[in-house]
Amino acid sequence: MNARVTLYEGANILFPEGPRIVVAVGPFGYTVRDVTGGVHEVSWTDVQPARAIVDGRVDAVAESLMAVLSGLSDDALQESLDKLEVVLTMRTGFALGHPALARPGEPYSLFNPARKVSDSKKCEAMATILAREALLDRRRQRNLEAGKATPRARVGAVSQRQLMNWLADFDRPINGGLLALVDKRRVRRHSAFGGLDPEVRRIADDIAARIDGTQAVRSIDELLRRTLLALKAEGLDSLDPPESTLRTYLTQAAQAAGRTTRSHTTKKLRGVLALTAYPALRPGQVVAIDVTRSDTFCVDPWTGKPISVEIITALDVCTRVVLALRVVPRSANAIEAGLILYDVLRPFSQVVEPGQVHDWRWAGVPETIGSIEDAVAEAERLSARPLLGEHPIPGLLPDAIRADKGSIFTGRYFREVCTLLGIHLLLSRGKKPTDNAFVERWHETLQRCLLQLSGHKGRNVSQRGSDAGKIVVDKKGRAVFKGDGPGLTPRELELRLREFICTDYHRTRHGGLTVVDHTMEDRSPAVGMTPLEVFDALLAAVGRLHVLQRPDLLYDLLPQLWLTIRHDGVEYKDLTFDCAELDDFRSVPKGFFRDQDRAAPFFMDPRDLSRLWFRRPDTGAVVEVPWRRAFQLQAPMTDLVLKAATQAVKRRGGTNTTINKDSVQREILEAVNDIASIDRLRANPDMVDWKPNKVAAAHLRESRSQFDHAEAAEAGARGTRRTSRGASSKGTRAGASRSSSPPAFDPTQTAWPTLESQEGEP
Incomplete structure (x- = not known):
């Protein structure tokens, strides 16, 4: 029912009282004639989209009948239309109710209203006709011989008394016509548990509302028991709700919540779901x-x-x-x-x-x-x-x-x-x-x-194969995943x-x-x-996106430390860091870097604590300040590694006040290096909490830290230009030679120029 049509004179419209023929079309509505010859004015708003177009004729449906017919199955709809044709044939002699829509052989003389045959005789004759039609129905006969029930898509044989009831229902002034011929057992309606008292539904809803993912899944029997106990606690046990209806009500509520606690939580969170989405309108928003x-x-x-x-x-x-x-x-x-x-x-x-x-x-x-x-x-x-x-x-x-x-x-x-x-x-x-x-x-x-x-392990453990993650060595000495390829x-x-x-x-x-x-x-x-x-x-x-770009941009994002520069360097976490670049700042006065003391800002990378970084206030250059014993390291010294090593030294009493700083740093160095070797790691009882996967993570983080800092140093060596966020949209281009490997951007091929493009604007 999704095609709108243009009505014309002679169109057939299905009303609750039966089919009607359009006899006139006007600006505010149309005129129809019913099966009795009566003329009615109908507003344009009372017709829904066409139900079907057969042989050029519109088979429309009136508004008041649309809701009922749309809720019927195809079999129920065809059965109702068959009943309508039977009743119209007995009333008018025509299956569609109008001489203009007569079928071959119509009208039937027995059912001609001019003969004034009684309804009893008409029903007796129609019962005989329907019985013969049932005998001629091959499908019905095959089902009968096989002992099968015929689908209720056809009327079949009907008794005289049943036909008399159809006529009486069709002639009712209220809710008569086609609506009276629809089998009420086949109408898709739900009473919305109207048989349950509102108080019973309220308590059942309270019990069902607890299915929110915070509690274990309960059976329907348990929910029913809790509902009955809640009714008794509130003094409503006299309501005596029907158990089957209440059980169905609770079952529907449990099914709506889902079968698992995860689905329970999801349903609960749907209450905060936004109805609209905020669109991002530009890059970077x-x-x-x-x-x-x-x-x-x-x-x-x-x-x-x-x-x-x-x-x-x-x-x-x-x-x-x-x-x-x-x-x-x-x-x-x-x-x-x-x-x-x-x-x-x-x-x-x-x-x-x-x-x-x-x-x-x-x-x-x-x-x-x-x-x-x-x-x-x-x-x-x-x-x-x-x-x-x-x-x-x-x-x-x-x-x-x-x-x-x-x-x-x-x-x-x-x-x-x-x-x-x-x-x-x-x-x-x-x-x-x-x-x-x-x-x-x-x-x-x-x-x-x-x-x-290679090495794909699936989205979850249920998709993981038995050989997933198994590494073997191939003939070339490469580590490959078993049954797969090189890792x-x-x-x-x-x-x-x-x-x-x-x-x-x-x-x-x-x-x-x-x-x-x-x-x-x-x-x-x-x-x-x-x-x-x-x-x-x-x-x-x-327009152009202005982004802060300079070689030492990395250090703006690293955590900052305030440490005092002494003649022996700076101390952090019982470690001493020093380099020649600090010589000019070992005796600076108070307030040189900040007001309250002589501390200077240093940058710290938790992925590699073997060195710090210091930005010179005179040149703005970032210099590396290594740990004095960094050259003896055999393992990555991340923040977690240093913390574990320091705790191991403290557990064996290596940080008491009688030991000097060199001894403490030497013991920390030994504890850190124990992590580099799996054998030494397992032999050290103070490092028993460390696992090989932690060692792998420390190696990965240190190597990535070295890569990032080397990249920043390379960018500084190339003379990367600095661009402020509020620069002009014209911009400038710093002159520098193009790096040989890998090649830089080609301005004629991409929308983003290189940092090494030539100075000035064309």
Whole structure:
């Protein structure tokens, strides 16, 4: 019933009293003639869309009858229409009630109203006709011979008394006509448990409301027992509700809540679901960040054992561009969550060559020149670029960060980083992953890459094979997963995921990014856009994104310490750090760095506490201040490793006041180095709490720290320019020679120029 039609004179409309013929059509309604010849005026609002069009004739349905017929099954509807034809035949001699709609052989002389035959005779004759029709029904006869019941889609043989009742029901002035012929047993109606007293339903609802995920799943019998006890406690046991109805009511409530406590919690949280979504209108307005466990095992490069890692992703909500991705050991900590913002601020590029795919390279500042039409044309041209070449990953300064309420995002460090950069922190509601739906959906897209890699362990333990995570050595001496292929280290997994982002995800048309153009069909391939196409187009519309860029940007995001520079260096956590760069600041007066004392600001990386960093106030250069015994380290000295080593020294009494600082540092060094060797680690009773996976995590974090600081030092050596956030949209280009490996951006091929582009504007 979904096609609207134009009524015309002679159209057949089905009313509750039977079919009527349209005899006239006017501006405010239409005129119809019923089976008795009476004429009625009907308003336009009383007709629903057409039910069917047969041989050019409209078979419409009146408004008052629509609700009943739409609730009937096809068999019940056909049975009701058969009854209507039987009654109309006995009343008018025509099956459709009108001479204009006469079928071959109509009217039947016996049923001609002019003959004035009694209803009893008519019903007797019709009963005979229906009995003969039933005998001629081959399907009914086959079912009868096979002992099967015939579906109630046909009238079949009907007694004379039953036909008399049909006529009486049809002639009723109220609720007569076709409505009276509908089998009430087949009408899809529900009394909404009207047989239950309102007080009984109230108490049952209170019992059902406790199914919210906080309690164990209860059986229906237990819910029924508690409901009856609650009725008795309130003095309502005299109501004596019907047990079967009350049990059905509680069963329906339990089914609506779900079978598990997880579904109970989900249903409870639906009450806080928003009715509308706030759209991100431009790049950088909202960046979604989340952490997920990798569904692929990695090989620990230090122990050769399989390990699990996690993936941190930053996704621009407006354009769906992946701005940053890091693979970190489980479980991710606050410093790794903060440094993902360091990657978001920096634009990257990736070079794809015939025999090699390079890592993401810090490229420069995102910039656009030209009108929106030029940007769209450029985006269309770039969509057909070959796979080989350079692929951009834009950088931006977010207005807001969307993250969950994990401790790494709600902790002090991450909040301080957001405050430093002027970023609003938007936290998702508890147990509502749909608040960060875009990055959650990205995790599903990421499966397309993870499924192709060796060591895949499945989405959960039910999908994990018996050989998952088993490492063997092949003939070439390589560590391979049993029955699969060579395993990837965490660093190699990160490179593979970044390659997938540049060469696959950013180049694939995104189903959530479409162009609103009514001249295009919804399924037209021209409607879909890739994430980078949308970023280019919107970047031209909103103008250049000014992002703070300088080689030492990393140190602005590291935790800061205030330590006093003495003649023997600076002391932190019983360790002494010193270098020649501190000579000019060993005897500074009070208030030189801050008012209250002689302390100076140092930067600390919890992933590598073998060194600190100090920014010289005269030149602004960041210098490394190593630990005096750092050259003797054989193990990574992260914050957790140093804490464990210090506690081990304290447990054996190595930090009492009679021991000098050199002895304390020597014992800490020995305790840290015990972690480097699994054999020494197991032999040291003070380090019994340390597990090999902690050692692997410490190695991964230290190596990543060295990579980040080396990258910052390389950028400083290249003379990376500094750009303030409030700079002019024109901008400047620092002159420098282009690095040879990997190649920088080609301004003629991408929308983002390099940091090494030439000085001045064209």
